Amino acid sequence: MIDFFRVLARHKLIAFGVFLFVVALAIGYLSVKExxxxxxxxxxxxxxxxxxxxxxxxxxxxxxxxxxxxxxxxxxxxxxxxxxxxxxxxxxxxxxxxxxxxxxxxxxxxxxxxxxxxxxxxxxxxxxxxxxxxxxxxxxxxxxxxxxxxxxxxxxxxxxxxxxxxxxxxxxxxxxxxxxxxxxxxxxxxxxxxxxxxxxxxxxxxxxxxxxxxxxxxxxxxxxxxxxxxxxxxxxxxxxxPNKTLILSLSIALGVLLGILSAFIKEFMSKYKKQT
The missing domain is CATH 3.30.1890.10 (FepE-like)
Structure with missing residues (x-):
C-alpha cells in the first residue's frame, strides 16, 4: 500500500488531470444534452x-x-x-x-x-x-x-x-x-x-x-x-x-480509476525507459 501511494504521489498531476478530464466530459455532455x-x-x-x-x-x-x-x-x-x-x-x-x-x-x-x-x-x-x-x-x-x-x-x-x-x-x-x-x-x-x-x-x-x-x-x-x-x-x-446524478457519479468513479491507471502506466513507462 505504501508503494501504491508513492506511485500516486509521484504522478499525482497526471492522475488528477485524467480525473478532471473525465468529469469535464460528463459535465459537458450534460450541458449540451437536451x-x-x-x-x-x-x-x-x-x-x-x-x-x-x-x-x-x-x-x-x-x-x-x-x-x-x-x-x-x-x-x-x-x-x-x-x-x-x-x-x-x-x-x-x-x-x-x-x-x-x-x-x-x-x-x-x-x-x-x-x-x-x-x-x-x-x-x-x-x-x-x-x-x-x-x-x-x-x-x-x-x-x-x-x-x-x-x-x-x-x-x-x-x-x-x-x-x-x-x-x-x-x-x-x-x-x-x-x-x-x-x-x-x-x-x-x-x-x-x-x-x-x-x-x-x-x-x-x-x-x-x-x-x-x-x-x-x-x-x-x-x-x-x-x-x-x-x-x-x-x-x-x-x-x-439524462440522469445527472447517475452520470456524475459514474464519471467520478471512472475518473478515479482511469487516473490511478494512468499513474501506474506512467510509472511503468518511466522504469522501462531507465532499464533500456
Whole structure:
C-alpha cells in the first residue's frame, strides 16, 4: 500500500488531470444534452354504470305462453353475444379490449399517422387490473397532452369496435328471425305441419316482437366509457433523461480509476525507459 501511494504521489498531476478530464466530459455532455421528460397516466377498468349502454344488446327476450296459448310476456334468454361466439360485455372484458387496442399498431397508426406511430409505453400494474400509459419527450407539456389525447382516442376506438360487433350480431339475429317468420307464414309450412293456425299467429307475433325489440336497440357512445382514468397525465419538471446524478457519479468513479491507471502506466513507462 505504501508503494501504491508513492506511485500516486509521484504522478499525482497526471492522475488528477485524467480525473478532471473525465468529469469535464460528463459535465459537458450534460450541458449540451437536451432533457427528456416522461409523463404517464394510470387507467383502471370502468364501473358497470359506465358501460350500461353496451349492455342493451346482451339479453334476448323470449316469449312465454300460457296453457291456453296466449302470449303473456317475456323472460331473459341466452346472451346474443354468447350465441354468436362473442365475449360477454363486462367491465373486465371491455378493459381488456382497451388494453389490446392500446398495443394495436392499427390504432396507434390511426392516432399518430401511418408513417410516425408515437412511442407510447403500456405497462401493467402488479396485482391489480390497471395499466400505465407513458410517453417520453423533450417538451413535458406536449407529452402530457399527447398521452391524454391517446387515452381518449383509444377509448372512442374501443367503444366503436364493441358497438360495431353488437350491431353486426343484432343484424344477423334480425335476419334469422325474419327468415323464421317468413317460414312460419308460408302456406307450405302450414300444409306440412298439422297445427292450429292460432299457434302459427302467436309464433309470428312473438318473432315480430323480438325483431322490433332488436331493431329498437341503440348504443349512445356519448354516455359510454370503457375505461376510468385514475390519474391523468400531467407535465413534470423533473427530467427522466439524462440522469445527472447517475452520470456524475459514474464519471467520478471512472475518473478515479482511469487516473490511478494512468499513474501506474506512467510509472511503468518511466522504469522501462531507465532499464533500456
Amino acid at each position: 432533457p427528456v421528460y416522461t409523463v404517464s397516466s394510470r387507467l383502471v377498468p370502468p364501473d358497470i354504470s359506465d358501460i350500461k349502454e353496451l349492455l342493451l344488446a346482451e339479453p334476448v327476450l323470449w316469449g312465454m305462453k300460457t296453457e291456453d296459448g296466449k302470449l303473456v310476456g317475456y323472460t331473459t334468454g341466452k346472451s346474443l353475444l354468447n350465441k354468436y361466439g362473442l365475449e360477454s360485455i363486462t367491465p373486465t372484458s371491455v378493459f381488456e379490449s382497451y388494453v389490446k387496442n392500446c398495443n394495436s399498431e392499427e390504432a396507434r397508426s390511426r392516432f399518430s399517422g401511418s408513417n410516425n406511430p408515437r412511442s407510447f409505453k403500456i405497462s401493467s400494474v402488479n396485482n391489480i387490473p390497471a395499466i400505465v400509459i407513458s410517453l417520453s419527450h423533450r417538451d413535458p407539456e406536449y407529452a402530457a397532452t399527447k398521452v391524454n389525447e391517446f387515452v381518449k382516442y383509444i377509448e372512442r376506438y374501443t367503444a366503436q369496435k364493441i358497438t360495431d360487433d353488437i350491431e353486426q350480431v343484432i343484424e344477423i339475429e334480425v335476419k334469422k328471425l325474419s327468415r323464421d317468420m317468413d317460414a312460419q307464414l308460408s302456406s307450405e309450412t302450414i300444409d306440412q305441419v298439422n297445427i292450429n293456425s292460432k299457434d302459427i299467429l302467436l309464433d309470428v307475433e312473438l318473432l315480430q316482437k323480438r325483431i322490433n325489440y332488436l331493431n329498437s336497440l341503440s348504443v349512445d357512445l356519448s354516455n359510454t366509457s370503457v375505461v376510468n382514468v385514475d390519474s391523468p397525465a400531467k407535465p413534470t419538471s423533473v427530467p427522466d433523461k
